[in-house]
Amino acid sequence: MKILVCISKTPDTTAKIAFTDNNTKFNEAGVQFIINPYDEWYALVRALELKETIGADLHLITVGGADCDPIIRKALALGGDEAFRVNADSADSYYIASQIAAHAKDKQYDIIFTGKETIDYNGSGIGGMVAELLELPYVSIAAKFDLNGTVATVNREIEGGEEVCEVSLPVVVSCQKGMAEARIPNMRGIMAARTKPLTVVEPVAADALTAVVSFELPPAKAGVKLISPDNVEELVKLLHEEAKVI
Amino acid sequence: MSILIFADQAQGKIKKAALEAIQYGAKVAEQLGTTATALVLGPVDAAELTALGNYGAQKVLHAADARLHEVESIVYTKAIAEAAEKEGSKVIIFPHNFDGKAIAPRVSARLKAGLVAGAISYPDTSNGFVVKKNVFSGKAFANINITSEKKVIAIIPNTFPVAPGTATATVEAFSPAISDADFKVKVVRTETVSGDIPLTEAEIIVSGGRGMKGPENWGILEDLAKSLGAATASSRPVADAGWRPHHEHVGQTGLTVRPNLYIAVGISGAIQHLAGVNGSKVIVVINKDPEAPFFKAADYGIVGDAFEVVPKLTEAVKKLKS
Ligand SMILES: Cc1cc2nc3c(=O)[nH]c(=O)nc-3n(C[C@H](O)[C@H](O)[C@H](O)COP(=O)(O)OP(=O)(O)OC[C@H]3O[C@@H](n4cnc5c(N)ncnc54)[C@H](O)[C@@H]3O)c2cc1C
Numbered sequence: 368m369k370i371l372v373c374i375s376k377t378p379d380t381t382a383k384i385a386f387t388d389n390n391t392k393f394n395e396a397g398v399q400f401i402i403n404p405y406d407e408w409y410a411l412v413r414a415l416e417l418k419e420t421i422g423a424d425l426h427l428i429t430v431g432g433a434d435c436d437p438i439i440r441k442a443l444a445l446g447g448d449e450a451f452r453v454n455a456d457s458a459d460s461y462y463i464a465s466q467i468a469a470h471a472k473d474k475q476y477d478i479i480f481t482g483k484e485t486i487d488y489n490g491s492g493i494g495g496m497v498a499e500l501l502e503l504p505y506v507s508i509a510a511k512f513d514l515n516g517t518v519a520t521v522n523r524e525i526e527g528g529e530e531v532c533e534v535s536l537p538v539v540v541s542c543q544k545g546m547a548e549a550r551i552p553n554m555r556g557i558m559a560a561r562t563k564p565l566t567v568v569e570p571v572a573a574d575a576l577t578a579v580v581s582f583e584l585p586p587a588k589a590g591v592k593l594i595s596p597d598n599v600e601e602l603v604k605l606l607h608e609e610a611k612v613i
Numbered sequence: 614m615s616i617l618i619f620a621d622q623a624q625g626k627i628k629k630a631a632l633e634a635i636q637y638g639a640k641v642a643e644q645l646g647t648t649a650t651a652l653v654l655g656p657v658d659a660a661e662l663t664a665l666g667n668y669g670a671q672k673v674l675h676a677a678d679a680r681l682h683e684v685e686s687i688v689y690t691k692a693i694a695e696a697a698e699k700e701g702s703k704v705i706i707f708p709h710n711f712d713g714k715a716i717a718p719r720v721s722a723r724l725k726a727g728l729v730a731g732a733i734s735y736p737d738t739s740n741g742f743v744v745k746k747n748v749f750s751g752k753a754f755a756n757i758n759i760t761s762e763k764k765v766i767a768i769i770p771n772t773f774p775v776a777p778g779t780a781t782a783t784v785e786a787f788s789p790a791i792s793d794a795d796f797k798v799k800v801v802r803t804e805t806v807s808g809d810i811p812l813t814e815a816e817i818i819v820s821g822g823r824g825m826k827g828p829e830n831w832g833i834l835e836d837l838a839k840s841l842g843a844a845t846a847s848s849r850p851v852a853d854a855g856w857r858p859h860h861e862h863v864g865q866t867g868l869t870v871r872p873n874l875y876i877a878v879g880i881s882g883a884i885q886h887l888a889g890v891n892g893s894k895v896i897v898v899i900n901k902d903p904e905a906p907f908f909k910a911a912d913y914g915i916v917g918d919a920f921e922v923v924p925k926l927t928e929a930v931k932k933l934k935s
Pocket residue numbers: 380404821822823824825847848849850851862863864865866867878879880881882883884885886889899900901902905917918919920
């Protein structure tokens with residue numbers, strides 16, 4: 368069994384969102400970076416659980432600059448066997464997916480896990496694109512993944528419920544909450560990660576199909592209108608007549 | 614070169630988010646001086662199809678093939694790519710719902726069409742083809758230029774309100790070249806939460822946090838939701854503790870919702886919670902702590918005990934509705 372987990376670097380969930388360079392760049396000053404929570408908590412940990420129960424070669428890949436190395440090392444500390452960093456900086460999903468697909472093409476992975484989306488760009492696109500580029504089946508936004516030999520049973524989220532699907536490996540799956548319980552790396556894992564292979568590869572030629580023009584922050588709220596708890600009729604009236612939402 | 618809109622159905626009914634996508638696509642078509650074609654895959658009633666004209670589709674391509682009843686991303690992608698080819702479509706619109714998220718990226722890669730997922734604006738074509746989207750889980754927006762010739766836009770549900778007109782659409786049968794072997798992912802069964810309004814489509818949401826103290830107290834929130842025709846949601850610790858089902862958890866690591874009205878009861882308003890709800894048009898916060906951060910993000914607030922305020926609120930809503 369060979370599993371590839373796609374790891375991306377994102378600002379910590381509490382990071383202050385601000386922009387520089389005329390609102391064209393995310394302001395990284397004072398921001399802590401983490402493994403994208405969906406990649407770490409769900410994709411990676413489910414892969415680790417599979418490795419522990421049935422045995423697997425667990426590869427990690429990230430597309431990004433040297434600033435991603437601490438992130439990928441942490442993923443190795445959690446239990447990945449070998450990591451690859453494609454040395455390229457891009458925010459375009461198609462470009463990133465092309466790099467991942469080029470890496471995976473001749474590696475015969477049985478499972479490729481991604482997170483359901485990155486919490487910074489919210490692209491929710493890489494998994495589906497990688498699947499298409501590799502001509503593999505794809506299950507999106509999965510909350511559960513079980514294996515029975517080479518057949519996977521995967522729960523895919525749909526409006527107001529879940530679909531239980533069956534698919535033969537190889538498959539690409541994007542992971543969300545429910546897949547696994549988050550873990551923290553232990554000292555042994557951190558030590559071991561130092562000597563695990565992290566290979567830096569140069570990107571293949573690929574097109575970027577989108578470009579960020581600028582960022583904006585939402586307009587500030589006007590401020591809360593407080594209503595006395597003894598006068599809830601007033602709130603209902605405001606919602607009906609002023610806000611016109613009920 | 615018609616604008617192609619993927620209009621998804623569930624159990625033979627076109628989804629609300631798909632109707633929004635059709636109307637959005639019709640607007641884009643008008644903007645670009647062309648027509649809008651809606652694509653429907655799977656068995657759907659004829660009346661349902663002609664009614665899509667009300668939302669601005671001039672034409673509806675319908676593949677009635679019963680095998681298309683359920684979403685299979687490979688098969689759907691093939692069908693959509695074939696329809697785009699047939700219609701000469703350079704712009705394809707999806708709802709950014711669960712089906713859209715499963716298929717739009719595949720279509721994007723197949724057609725080498727740049728993808729903007731989570732769009733919240735019409736394209737600005739004054740300098741390129743720029744679409745605004747949510748980033749940082751709703752804490753900011755990015756203007757993205759799609760530089761490829763073909764383009765895929767997936768719009769966030771409940772962002773472009775529909776205003777149906779009275780036109781009818783021409784319905785054309787469509788038989789995409791798909792084979793049984795293309796169906797790799799098979800749906801064994803569907804576990805839907807019956808009777809509930811899907812959170813991502815809900816116009817009003819009543820949400821509870823740890824301040825509700827325990828699952829046994831959810832009755833008062835359900836009563837309020839019922840009086841408003843609302844869906845119920847929760848903060849993450851509530852779902853983690855098993856008080857409420859996981860699919861109700863909203864926030865950075867849960868669902869992103871954009872209702873017209875979000876009523877937060879006993880939720881402190883942590884930044885990760887706000888990330889999933891701050892696109893709501895109006896936010897009401899009920900919390901006994903006047904210092905709760907949620908008040909800063911709210912439009913209306915009541916500082917008070919949920920167990921006293923919520924039942925009173927339900928009565929007041931019922932009075933208004935009667
Ligand atoms: C990486 C990461 C991701 C996260 N993702 C999410 C996410 O997606 N969604 C999410 O919700 N959280 C998320 N969290 C957790 C988040 O940080 C908060 O811990 C969580 O939102 C708090 O939930 P709460 O408001 O229900 O509980 P608390 O913070 O415990 O707040 C309870 C509130 O209820 C009020 N209260 C108590 N009793 C009453 C009463 N009788 N009447 C009225 N009010 C009362 C209190 O004043 C308090 O404000 C995430 C955290 C991390 C680190």
